[in-house]
Amino acid sequence: MxxxxxxxxxxxxxxxxxxxxxxxxxxxxxxxxxxxxxxxxxxxxxxxxxxxxxxxxxxxxxxxxxxxxxxxxxxxxxxxxxxxxxxxxxxxxxxxxxxxxxxxxxxxxxxxxxxxxxxxxxxxxxxxxxxxxxxxxxxxxxxxxxxxxxxxxxxxxxxxxxxxxxxxxxxxxxxxxxHMFDNRYGTGQSTLDGIVRATNTLLAGKSIVIAGFGYVGRGLAERARGLGARVIVTEIDPVKALDAVLQGFAVLPMVEAAAQGDVFITATGNRDVISAEHLAVMKDGAILANSGHFDVEIDVRALADMAVEVNHGIRPQVDEYVLVGGRRLVLLAEGRLVNLAAAEGxxxxxxxxxxxxxxxxxxxxxxxxxxxxxxxxxxxxxxxxxxxxxxxxxMSVRIDTLTPEQEEYLSSWQHGS
Missing domain, CATH: 3.40.50.1480 (Adenosylhomocysteinase-like)
Structure with missing residues (x-):
C-alpha cells in the first residue's frame, strides 16, 4: 500500500x-x-x-x-x-x-x-x-x-x-x-458547488460560458440558469448547438464568448478548448474551471507563459495569473476537475x-x-x-406495468390504426 x-x-x-x-x-x-x-x-x-x-x-x-x-x-x-x-x-x-x-x-x-x-x-x-x-x-x-x-x-x-x-x-x-444521474444531475450540481466553494462568488447576474453541450454541459447550463446566471454555450456539434438554442441559451464561438464571460467551464473531453487566443481577450477577474476529465481542456501552459506574475493559493484551489497590463485570470484546481478538487464530487x-x-x-x-x-x-x-x-x-416511487393486451399490441405489426 x-x-x-x-x-x-x-x-x-x-x-x-x-x-x-x-x-x-x-x-x-x-x-x-x-x-x-x-x-x-x-x-x-x-x-x-x-x-x-x-x-x-x-x-x-x-x-x-x-x-x-x-x-x-x-x-x-x-x-x-x-x-x-x-x-x-x-x-x-x-x-x-x-x-x-x-x-x-x-x-x-x-x-x-x-x-x-x-x-x-x-x-x-x-x-x-x-x-x-x-x-x-x-x-x-x-x-x-x-x-x-x-x-x-x-x-x-x-x-x-x-x-x-x-x-x-x-x-x-x-x-x-x-448519463442522467451522474453526468447531468451530478456534475451539473457538483461543478457549480466547487466553483462557489473555491471563490465564494455570486453566480446570479454573471455570464457563464459552458464549453460543450453534452450531458454534463446540459446539466451545468440548466443549473446555472436556475441560479440566475446568463448562460452562453460553445459547441462544435450542430445538433447539440441547436438543442442549446432551442432551450433558450446563447450559442457563440469561443473566441466571441471569451470576451463576454465572467466564469468559464469546460466540459468537452478535448484539449485546448480554452487557448491563448481566448485568454488574450478575457475580462479582468474571469474565472476558469474545468469539468472535463483531464487537465488539458484549459491550456494552462499558455496561461503560465502569458503571465507576468502568478499568485498561487490565494484561496484553496485558486491560483491568480496576472497578465501584462494588470489583467487577472483566476484558475481553479490547476485546471483539473473542479468538482472533485474544490468540492466533494x-x-x-x-x-x-x-x-x-x-x-x-x-x-x-x-x-x-x-x-x-x-x-x-x-x-x-x-x-x-x-x-x-x-x-x-x-424512493418509494411506483410506476405502471403493461397489461398482457398492451404487450401483445406493442409486439404485433398486424393492428391497424
Whole structure:
C-alpha cells in the first residue's frame, strides 16, 4: 500500500458510513453479492477516484468475493482518510495520496497492477493504457474491464479502431442511468458547488460560458440558469448547438464568448478548448474551471507563459495569473476537475446509481467475458433497467406495468390504426 496516514482510518470510516446512508441501491447489491458471490476468487485492479462513494463500491465488490487493488484516478480528489479506512478496516490494497505528482500517480497505477488482475475498472483509461503500453506481460490474463467516464470511452474506441485493445471493456459511462444521474444531475450540481466553494462568488447576474453541450454541459447550463446566471454555450456539434438554442441559451464561438464571460467551464473531453487566443481577450477577474476529465481542456501552459506574475493559493484551489497590463485570470484546481478538487464530487446519491451500474456490470462481465471479443461493449439494457427499478423502489416511487393486451399490441405489426 501507499497512503498518507493510516491513523486517519477512524475519520474515513465515518465518511464512508455517511455516504452509505445515501446509497441504498448499492447497499442492496452488496447484500445480493454477499449471498451469490458472483466475483468469487477474482482480483480487480481499479483506477478510480478514492472517495467515500468509491469505498462503498469496493465493499460491494468484496462482498461478491473479489479482492481489490485501488489506485487514484485523480490526485486532487483523493480523500486520505477514506484511503486509510479502506486499508485498515477492509483490507484493500490502496495506492493513493492526495496531491501526489505525475510520477507518483503512474507509480501507483503500476503498483495496483503488480499482482496481475482478472478484471480492471478505469476512470479515464490510464490504467488500461498502461496495461497496453508498459505492462504487456500481464495484459493477456485480463478477462475484461469497465470504463466510467466519457474521456476514457473516447480513448478506448480509438484503441479499438486501431486494433490495439486486447480485451473487452464495457462502457459503463454510456448507460442511460449514468448519463442522467451522474453526468447531468451530478456534475451539473457538483461543478457549480466547487466553483462557489473555491471563490465564494455570486453566480446570479454573471455570464457563464459552458464549453460543450453534452450531458454534463446540459446539466451545468440548466443549473446555472436556475441560479440566475446568463448562460452562453460553445459547441462544435450542430445538433447539440441547436438543442442549446432551442432551450433558450446563447450559442457563440469561443473566441466571441471569451470576451463576454465572467466564469468559464469546460466540459468537452478535448484539449485546448480554452487557448491563448481566448485568454488574450478575457475580462479582468474571469474565472476558469474545468469539468472535463483531464487537465488539458484549459491550456494552462499558455496561461503560465502569458503571465507576468502568478499568485498561487490565494484561496484553496485558486491560483491568480496576472497578465501584462494588470489583467487577472483566476484558475481553479490547476485546471483539473473542479468538482472533485474544490468540492466533494457528486453527492453520494448520484454515485449510488453509477456504482450500481459498475458493480452489476462487473458481475456480468465475470460470467460473460468469454463470449465477448476485444473491443468496447455496451452495458446490457437489463442492468440499466434494474438499477433504475431499484432506485425508484428506494424512493418509494411506483410506476405502471403493461397489461398482457398492451404487450401483445406493442409486439404485433398486424393492428391497424
Amino acid at each position: 501507499d497512503i498518507a496516514d493510516l491513523s486517519l482510518a477512524y475519520a474515513g470510516m465515518a465518511r464512508i458510513d455517511w455516504a452509505d446512508r445515501s446509497m441504498p441501491v448499492l447497499r442492496q447489491i452488496r447484500e445480493r453479492f454477499a449471498a451469490e458471490r458472483p466475483l468469487e476468487g477474482l482480483r480487480i485492479a481499479a483506477c478510480l477516484h478514492v472517495t467515500a462513494e468509491t469505498a462503498n463500491l469496493v465493499r460491494a465488490l468484496q462482498a461478491g468475493g473479489a479482492s481489490v487493488a485501488l489506485a487514484a484516478s485523480n490526485p486532487l480528489s483523493t480523500q486520505d482518510d477514506t484511503a486509510a479506512a479502506l486499508v485498515a478496516e477492509y483490507g484493500v490494497q490502496v495506492f493513493a495520496r492526495a496531491g501526489i505528482d505525475r510520477e507518483g500517480y503512474y507509480r501507483h497505477i503500476h503498483q495496483a497492477l503488480d499482482t496481475p488482475p482478472d478484471l480492471v475498472l478505469d476512470d479515464g483509461c490510464d490504467l488500461v493504457n498502461t496495461l497496453h503500453t508498459e505492462r504487456t506481460e500481464i495484459v493477456d490474463r485480463v478477462r475484461g474491464g469497465c470504463e466510467t467516464t466519457t474521456t476514457g470511452v473516447i480513448r478506448l474506441h480509438q484503441m479499438a479502431r486501431e486494433g490495439a485493445l486486447r480485451f473487452p471493456v464495457v462502457a459503463v459511462n454510456d448507460t442511460a442511468t449514468k 457528486h453527492p453520494a446519491a448520484v454515485m449510488d446509481m453509477s456504482f450500481a451500474d459498475q458493480a452489476l456490470t462487473c458481475a456480468w462481465l465475470a460470467e460473460e467475458h468469454e463470449r465477448l471479443g476485444p473491443g468496447v461493449h455496451q452495458v446490457p439494457a437489463e442492468i440499466d433497467t434494474e438499477v433504475a427499478r431499484l432506485k425508484l423502489a428506494s
